Amino acid sequence: QKEVEQNSGPLSVPEGAIASLNCTYSDRGSQSFFWYRQYSGKSPELIMSIYSNGDKEDGRFTAQLNKASQYVSLLIRDSQPSDSATYLCAVNPTNYGQNFVFGPGTRLSVLP
Amino acid sequence: ETGVTQSPTHLIKTRGQQVTLRCSSQSGHNTVSWYQQALGQGPQFIFQYYREEENGRGNFPPRFSGLQFPNYSSELNVNALELDDSALYLCASSPRQGAGELFFGEGSRLTVL
Numbered sequence: 001q002k003e004v005e006q007n008s009g010p011l012s013v014p015e016g017a018i019a020s021l022n023c024t025y026s027d028r029g030s031q032s033f034f035w036y037r038q039y040s041g042k043s044p045e046l047i048m049s050i051y052s053n054g055d056k057e058d059g060r061f062t063a064q065l066n067k068a069s070q071y072v073s074l075l076i077r078d079s080q081p082s083d084s085a086t087y088l089c090a091v092n093p094t095n096y097g098q099n100f101v102f103g104p105g106t107r108l109s110v111l112p
Numbered sequence: 113e114t115g116v117t118q119s120p121t122h123l124i125k126t127r128g129q130q131v132t133l134r135c136s137s138q139s140g141h142n143t144v145s146w147y148q149q150a151l152g153q154g155p156q157f158i159f160q161y162y163r164e165e166e167n168g169r170g171n172f173p174p175r176f177s178g179l180q181f182p183n184y185s186s187e188l189n190v191n192a193l194e195l196d197d198s199a200l201y202l203c204a205s206s207p208r209q210g211a212g213e214l215f216f217g218e219g220s221r222l223t224v225l
Contacts, residue, residue, distance in 0.1 A: 043216035102154030
């Protein structure tokens with residue numbers, strides 16, 4: 001069973017703080033990892049991808065990958081109320097073609 | 113550049129009926145995937161189409177079927193609808209097979225009564 005787990009939240013942080021979102025996956029052979037943001041009533045949109053161990057930064061977002069621990073995280077610096085959304089972790093497991101297993105998502109609320 | 117478009121946006125069906133959902137992929141994208149997202153859950157992979165052939169399938173019964181057309185647009189058909197089929201159905205296109213990014217349409221929200 002290929003699983004992706006996330007805390008469902010809600011995770012509440014004050015405006016300007018760092019939001020830390022975590023994701024674990026079960027398939028050790030997974031190679032590709034993605035974070036999608038989904039606003040209420042909207043479709044997911046890609047915000048970060050990461051393929052190698054370590055950190056990847058893009059503006060206020062940093063993705064962190066630790067394949068040994070089967071752990072992916074997303075840090076959002078200087079959180080804004082507009083960052084309030086559900087964040088979905090997606091993993092491309094071994095032998096799953098070009099398809100993805102999504103976690104249940106973590107709902108983030110940034111309080112003004 | 114035209115994004116992924118889906119139709120209809122909302123629809124209501126009764127148990128046992130059949131439904132067809134449609135998707136136009138983003139310009140230049142030849143791979144289309146369909147996902148089911150139940151309320152409060154992450155999207156679940158249904159199947160993927162590449163060059164008009166099914167190229168991967170998730171854990172969904174055969175009453176979920178699809179098509180891809182030469183222009184890369186796609187249909188999702190669900191027969192013998194069940195109450196649990198109520199969900200948001202998302203179409204996602206990719207620029208090529210193996211591409212790591214999915215570009216989602218706004219989805220079709222299906223309610224089965």
